[in-house]
Amino acid sequence: MANTNNDFFEQVYQVVRLIPKGKVTSYGAIANYLGAKSSSRAVGYAMNAAHSQKPKVPAHRVLNRNGQLTGKHHFETPYQMQELLEKEKIKIENDTVLDLKKHYWDPTIELAL
DNA sequence: GTAATGACCTTGG
DNA sequence: ACCAAGGCCATTA
Numbered sequence: 277m278a279n280t281n282n283d284f285f286e287q288v289y290q291v292v293r294l295i296p297k298g299k300v301t302s303y304g305a306i307a308n309y310l311g312a313k314s315s316s317r318a319v320g321y322a323m324n325a326a327h328s329q330k331p332k333v334p335a336h337r338v339l340n341r342n343g344q345l346t347g348k349h350h351f352e353t354p355y356q357m358q359e360l361l362e363k364e365k366i367k368i369e370n371d372t373v374l375d376l377k378k379h380y381w382d383p384t385i386e387l388a389l
Numbered sequence: 390g391t392a393a394t395g396a397c398c399t400t401g402g
Numbered sequence: 403a404c405c406a407a408g409g410c411c412a413t414t415a
Contacts, residue, residue, distance in 0.1 A: 347396030
């Protein structure tokens with residue numbers, strides 16, 4: 277099978293790893309930073325193999341545009357994502373991050389040059 | 390090689 | 403403002 281370590285995947289992992297503690301971002305933001313705002317789905321799929329990567333990727337800091345923990349079900353345990361986010365001082369309710377804007381971390385802005 | 394799915398987002402009615 | 407459909411990328415069957 278094709279190397280899952282494609283540039284696209286690696287790029288996504290890099291950006292996710294660069295997410296500061298207590299910050300969260302969305303798939304579209306990462307895709308947009310990579311220059312493919314329409315590839316939000318591919319970014320999400322990359323996260324699917326994130327746990328398969330050697331360097332653990334903080335996929336729990338990646339949420340959808342709505343701030344929902346859509347991928348919590350894909351973690352080792354559905355509580356992992358919420359717990360990790362809570363440990364980051366991020367309040368979660370109904371699988372949704374509160375003060376999303378306050379904890380929002382946009383790579384296109386933070387990593388923008 | 391074609392069809393369907395998925396941790397999504399944007400646009401149209 | 404709300405609901406519905408389409409699009410894009412990559413992977414798997």
